[in-house]
Amino acid sequence: MRSRAARTGHLPDAVTGWLARGVIVFLYVPIVVVVVLSFNDSDLTYKWAGFSTRWYGVLAQDTDLLAALRVSAEAGVISATLATLGGLFAAMGMARLGPRGRALFSGSLFLPLVIPEIVLGVALLSVFGTLRASLGMTSLVLGHLVVTLPYAALIVIGAHRALDPSLDEAAADLGCGAWQRLRLITLPLLKHALLASWLLCFTISFGNIVMSTFTGGVGTTTLPLRVYSLLKTGLTPEINALGTLLVLFTFVIILGAGLRQMRRVLVDDRT
Amino acid sequence: MTVTAAPPAPATASPTAPASRSRLRHHGATLALLAPAGITVVALVLVPLALVVRNSFAAPDAYGGVQGGFTLANYRELIDPVYLKVFGYSLGMAALNTVVCLVLGYVVSYWLAGRPPQRQGILLLLIIVPFWTDFLVRTFAWINLLSPGGPVNALTDAVGLTDGPAQWIPSQGASFIGLVYAFLPTAIFPVYATLRGVDPSLGEAARDLGCGWWRVHTKVLLPLVRPGLLAAALLTFIPTLGVFVIPVLLGGGKNQLVGNLIVTLYTEFRNQPMGAAASVVLLALMILSVAVLGTAARRLRGKTS
Amino acid sequence: MAPYAVTSYAAPARARTSSHTLGTFPKGLAMSRTTLPRTLLATCVLTVTAVLATGCGGSGSDAGSSSGGGKELHVYAWAGEIPDSVVKGFEKETGIKVTVDTFDSNETMTAKLSSGSSGYDLVEPSQYTVQQLIGQNLIQPLDHSKIEGLGNLAPKFRTATYDAGNKYSIPWIWGTTGFAYNDTCIKSATSWKTLFDAKYKGKLYMLDNMLAAYIAGLQVTGHRATSTDKDEIAQATEALQQQKKVLAGYNSTNYPQLLSTGQACAAEAWSGTAMAKVVASDPHVHYVIPEEGGSIWTDGIAIPKGAKNVTSAYKFINYLLRPEVAAKATDDGSSASANQAARKLIKNKAALENTAIYAPDEAIAKADFLLDPGTAMQYFQQGWTKVKAS
Numbered sequence: 001m002r003s004r005a006a007r008t009g010h011l012p013d014a015v016t017g018w019l020a021r022g023v024i025v026f027l028y029v030p031i032v033v034v035v036v037l038s039f040n041d042s043d044l045t046y047k048w049a050g051f052s053t054r055w056y057g058v059l060a061q062d063t064d065l066l067a068a069l070r071v072s073a074e075a076g077v078i079s080a081t082l083a084t085l086g087g088l089f090a091a092m093g094m095a096r097l098g099p100r101g102r103a104l105f106s107g108s109l110f111l112p113l114v115i116p117e118i119v120l121g122v123a124l125l126s127v128f129g130t131l132r133a134s135l136g137m138t139s140l141v142l143g144h145l146v147v148t149l150p151y152a153a154l155i156v157i158g159a160h161r162a163l164d165p166s167l168d169e170a171a172a173d174l175g176c177g178a179w180q181r182l183r184l185i186t187l188p189l190l191k192h193a194l195l196a197s198w199l200l201c202f203t204i205s206f207g208n209i210v211m212s213t214f215t216g217g218v219g220t221t222t223l224p225l226r227v228y229s230l231l232k233t234g235l236t237p238e239i240n241a242l243g244t245l246l247v248l249f250t251f252v253i254i255l256g257a258g259l260r261q262m263r264r265v266l267v268d269d270r271t
Numbered sequence: 272m273t274v275t276a277a278p279p280a281p282a283t284a285s286p287t288a289p290a291s292r293s294r295l296r297h298h299g300a301t302l303a304l305l306a307p308a309g310i311t312v313v314a315l316v317l318v319p320l321a322l323v324v325r326n327s328f329a330a331p332d333a334y335g336g337v338q339g340g341f342t343l344a345n346y347r348e349l350i351d352p353v354y355l356k357v358f359g360y361s362l363g364m365a366a367l368n369t370v371v372c373l374v375l376g377y378v379v380s381y382w383l384a385g386r387p388p389q390r391q392g393i394l395l396l397l398i399i400v401p402f403w404t405d406f407l408v409r410t411f412a413w414i415n416l417l418s419p420g421g422p423v424n425a426l427t428d429a430v431g432l433t434d435g436p437a438q439w440i441p442s443q444g445a446s447f448i449g450l451v452y453a454f455l456p457t458a459i460f461p462v463y464a465t466l467r468g469v470d471p472s473l474g475e476a477a478r479d480l481g482c483g484w485w486r487v488h489t490k491v492l493l494p495l496v497r498p499g500l501l502a503a504a505l506l507t508f509i510p511t512l513g514v515f516v517i518p519v520l521l522g523g524g525k526n527q528l529v530g531n532l533i534v535t536l537y538t539e540f541r542n543q544p545m546g547a548a549a550s551v552v553l554l555a556l557m558i559l560s561v562a563v564l565g566t567a568a569r570r571l572r573g574k575t576s
Numbered sequence: 577m578a579p580y581a582v583t584s585y586a587a588p589a590r591a592r593t594s595s596h597t598l599g600t601f602p603k604g605l606a607m608s609r610t611t612l613p614r615t616l617l618a619t620c621v622l623t624v625t626a627v628l629a630t631g632c633g634g635s636g637s638d639a640g641s642s643s644g645g646g647k648e649l650h651v652y653a654w655a656g657e658i659p660d661s662v663v664k665g666f667e668k669e670t671g672i673k674v675t676v677d678t679f680d681s682n683e684t685m686t687a688k689l690s691s692g693s694s695g696y697d698l699v700e701p702s703q704y705t706v707q708q709l710i711g712q713n714l715i716q717p718l719d720h721s722k723i724e725g726l727g728n729l730a731p732k733f734r735t736a737t738y739d740a741g742n743k744y745s746i747p748w749i750w751g752t753t754g755f756a757y758n759d760t761c762i763k764s765a766t767s768w769k770t771l772f773d774a775k776y777k778g779k780l781y782m783l784d785n786m787l788a789a790y791i792a793g794l795q796v797t798g799h800r801a802t803s804t805d806k807d808e809i810a811q812a813t814e815a816l817q818q819q820k821k822v823l824a825g826y827n828s829t830n831y832p833q834l835l836s837t838g839q840a841c842a843a844e845a846w847s848g849t850a851m852a853k854v855v856a857s858d859p860h861v862h863y864v865i866p867e868e869g870g871s872i873w874t875d876g877i878a879i880p881k882g883a884k885n886v887t888s889a890y891k892f893i894n895y896l897l898r899p900e901v902a903a904k905a906t907d908d909g910s911s912a913s914a915n916q917a918a919r920k921l922i923k924n925k926a927a928l929e930n931t932a933i934y935a936p937d938e939a940i941a942k943a944d945f946l947l948d949p950g951t952a953m954q955y956f957q958q959g960w961t962k963v964k965a966s
Contacts (some may be wrong), residue, residue, distance in 0.1 A: 011483040011484075013484070016378045016381060016382060017382050019375075019378050019382075019385070020379040020381075020382035021382075021383055023379050023455065024379070024394075025395065025400060026487070027398060027452070028400045028401055030410075030416065030452075031400075031409070033415055033416055033422075033932070034408055034409065034412050035548060037415070040283070043835070043853060043857070044853065045415075045833075046411070046414075046415055046836075046837065047836070064660070064676070073279050084308075086311060089303075089304045089305070089306075089308065090304070090305060090308035090309075093301050093302075093303075093304030093305035094305070096297070096304070097305075105305065105309070106939075107397065108312050108316075108317070108743075109308060109312060110301070110505055111312065111316050111317070112312070112315075112316045112510075112556075113505065113506070113510065114509055114553070115316075115320060115550055115553075115554060116513045116529070116530060116533045116534075116550055117513060117548075118534050118537050119323055119533060119540075119546060119547065119550040120316070120319055120323075121321050122537060122687055123319030123320070123322045123326075124315065125687060125688070125691045126319075127318055127319050127322065127525075127692055128273055128693060129691030129692045129693050130691075132692070133693060134695055135543050135691075135693055135694060136695075143315075145315070146311065146316060149308060149311055149312070149568050150506070151457070154461060154502035155460055155461045155502060155506060155515065156464070157498070157502070158461050158464060158498035158501070159464040159465050159467065159468045159498075159499065160468075162463075162466075162468040162469055162495060162496065163468050168386045171520070183614065185460075190394075190468070192392070192464060192468075193464035193465070193467060193468065195395060196395055196460040196463055196464045197464065199395055199396065199399045199460070200456060200460045202402065203399050203402045206402075206403060207402060207403075207405070209406070213679070213680075214684070214687060214688070215692065216677070217275075217675065217693075217695055218650045218694075219463040219650075219677065220677070221676045221677040221678055222651065223405065224405055224407075225273050225680075226655070227405045227407055227408070228407060228679060228898070229654070229655035229656075229678040229679060229680040229813060230655050230656065231658035231680070231829050231830075231908070232654060232655055232656060232657075232680065232849070232850065233655060233848070233849035233850055233909075234849055234850030234853050235407070235408070236410065238406075239405060239408050240408060243403075243404030243405060243409075246327050246400075246404060246874060247401070247404065250381070250396060250400045250403070251398070254393050254397065256290065258393065266927050270316050315701065333711065333713055333950065333951065334712050336690065336712065352963055353965040354963060354965070369944050394736075407829075411830065414830065418837060419837075419839065426852075438778065438811065440839070441824060441825045513888070517831070519784055519825075520827075520830070523826065523827070524825050525823070525825055525826065527965060531964075535675065535960075535964070537683070538683035539683070539686070539785065539786045539787070539960075540957045540960075541683065541708075541953065559924035
């Protein structure tokens with residue numbers, strides 16, 4: 001019985017496994033082009049004119065672009081953290097609501113998703129204007145929070161609903177307090193969901209154009225806005241160099257984390 | 272897999288406390304938990320939304336701003352076959368994109384959840400990193416790849432699929448590739464997040480009981496990750512309607528999505544009231560379709576269980 | 577490939593169940609032991625560190641809104657039109673700290689200004705937007721007693737109807753709307769008709785911009801680009817609808833690239849840096865002002881209502897009006913300067929010959945400034961919607 005089951009699962013799992021790997025490769029297809037063209041000696045991104053690293057030099061000197069990178073990274077980290085925390089609390093709170101309240105609340109959470117960003121952006125701008133609030137980092141982060149919150153909320157709520165409620169009940173029966181249950185049960189179980197939510201929210205905020213246009217202010221031109229407005233003068237391989245460095249930076253993190261894990265495994269083995 | 276409200280009161284902890292007080296505390300905690308997201312939504316979404324709804328009934332001034340007054344003209348103008356076509360095309364494109372992304376999203380999530388736990392975080396990072404490169408730069412990379420005589424063309428030439436330069440850009444197909452590419456992470460992440468919380472022993476048990484691969488997925492795993500799939504569907508379907516750069520750059524901009532339409536109304540036409548009206552119609556359509564989907568899903572669930 | 581997916585997915589849980597009595601509980605415990613939180617933590621910490629590291633040198637992002645002193649200037653401009661060298665030179669000379677933010681369309685800039693809390697001291701609208709900003713009361717009249725060097729501007733930028741006498745705006749950059757073609761595909765072209773020619777079906781592009789499209793539509797049907805006549809606009813709409821069948825698409829982002837790679841035989845185009853680069857580097861690509869007239873545009877400097885650092889703003893305007901500074905718009909920014917006196921100071925002589933930067937005087941003799949269509953906007957809107965949805 002078991003062996004038959006194992007055999008039937010073998011082939012489809014292998015096929016879907018390769019399909020999944022294929023999808024990840026697909027995600028990197030344009031990135032390869034971006035990396036290759038970052039070493040282009042030409043002013044134009046699309047015509048190869050020999051190998052050069054000069055665009056990395058240009059990038060290092062480009063204070064405007066680096067300032068924009070900093071604004072985007074800051075806004076991304078702050079809004080992703082706020083959105084994910086908001087999503088986590090909302091998921092825990094919603095589990096305590098009746099079905100009607102839950103439907104209403106989750107419905108209102110995905111509202112910002114349904115309203116086209118430009119419409120919401122312009123409306124938010126006039127709200128800020130009415131409040132005489134000066135535009136800047138705060139308004140930019142609030143705008144990004146609106147955009148990312150539905151993603152965080154839907155991911156965390158979805159993951160929370162899939163949890164087995166008996167775990168929490170059992171822990172409560174055993175006398176665990178709310179904080180203990182959160183720390184020992186809910187958070188460990190939702191860890192991957194929280195990571196997924198944070199990464200997705202950061203990425204959405206980091207790449208956002210439309211909302212940033214309307215909620216940014218003096219000195220908060222974000223990276224995508226900068227790149228988008230550079231179209232008027234034509235993009236150079238400098239932007240490719242920046243993309244390459246970001247990918248490289250992440251790979252260094254991944255490698256670092258991997259090495260540490262390996263060491264931990266070795267240490268664990270010894271003890 | 273419904274989570275009924277958490278245990279109403281820690282009865283074991285304080286058996287002497289009056290029930291009403293602990294209920295009060297329970298409600299207080301619920302409110303406190305819902306507050307951050309709730310306040311954000313009310314202050315930064317519902318208030319602006321009220322403004323949008325109000326503006327949709329206003330007349331535009333000579334410069335496209337909002338003049339005030341009350342008129343249905345903005346909605347009346349939207350009842351035009353021209354706009355219906357845009358809405359219809361967008362819905363079709365979004366639906367197709369959602370289906371493809373969901374299937375791929377489920378496959379990747381299932382594979383991902385099967386990796387050693389400590390490697391999953393890294394793989395998630397690996398999936399999201401390509402999206403830290405600017406969107407326009409990535410899109411231009413696709414244009415380079417798909418252009419006549421480009422790398423993909425060279426490959427298909429070598430294999431014998433094409434003969435000479437192929438005109439793939441701009442096209443609906445290129446536009447679709449761009450859409451799928453852009454929305455893959457939004458489809459993968461929610462499904463993965465949910466799948467990760469599902470007890471893996473359930474699938475294992477089903478397998479032990481002799482369920483085939485297909486049945487393990489359709490009868491055991493898929494129903495369990497339904498919240499994640501639903502989230503992924505919403506997060507893919509709705510934003511696809513609002514996309515406006517991809518159809519222009521990869522699709523040639525000859526077919527508009529609702530996103531293009533509303534952006535055009537707001538910027539080029541400088542007609543905010545009508546843009547607001549189009550958004551309200553879009554909002555109503557979305558709420559309606561979510562409600563219909565929700566009812567259908569509930570019916571279906573009722574039948575199967 | 578072992579049946580890795582299901583089995584390894586289940587492995588930790590199964591291993592745990594053997595040592596624990598609770599069936600479903602241990603998975604959470606098993607997971608809390610994994611190193612994932614460290615990966616997550618490392619990612620966050622490193623990202624935050626990187627953010628802070630790059631941030632130390634930069635200016636505070638909320639800067640300026642608090643300190644209303646005269647040592648700051650907040651400029652909102654088209655990207656690349658005010659070269660870095662100009663900004664740096666001004667900062668060095670005056671000690672005023674300049675923040676330049678960039679926008680990609682007049683409409684976004686207008687939306688920001690109309691909110692009333694944008695915080696900018698100088699903006700750079702195109703000519704028809706100057707009209708709209710005046711109408712919406714969003715920019716202030718310039719005090720000519722504080723301005724030196726207006727006489728350096730070319731005469732056509734001093735008398736243009738959208739802002740005659742430069743009451744509200746000082747033109748800085750100018751350019752044209754025409755088209756470009758690749759001579760490997762079309763031998764030579766002088767008329768808008770090229771863009772409507774079925775011979776080049778699938779190799780033609782138009783700018784994805786209503787006003788720009790109607791310049792071609794109106795002029796090819798024998799009307800002026802500034803027309804506000806309902807019937808004339810309807811004829812243009814008809815022509816543009818017919819044209820859509822032969823177009824490969826609408827594009828206002830990477831058309832210079834499409835022309836250079838030969839994917840486009842001809843494309844409607846704006847002059848300026850992106851187009852100029854391709855014309856300069858690719859001998860096959862030519863930019864022309866169509867014989868029907870084409871159109872000229874200009875991006876000028878204006879002071880918004882409620883600007884806080886008005887004194888600095890005037891200083892910057894005067895700085896921009898200096899011929900040697902205006903010459904940098906061409907030398908460092910590859911744009912055409914509206915400053916007549918700057919012409920002889922331009923070092924890059926090739927730029928003066930590049931039609932995608934400086935169109936020859938005789939070519940633009942018939943070209944109009946595109947103006948705000950006013951109430952005729954509704955005809956354009958209805959027409960363009962029909963074109964785009966057909």
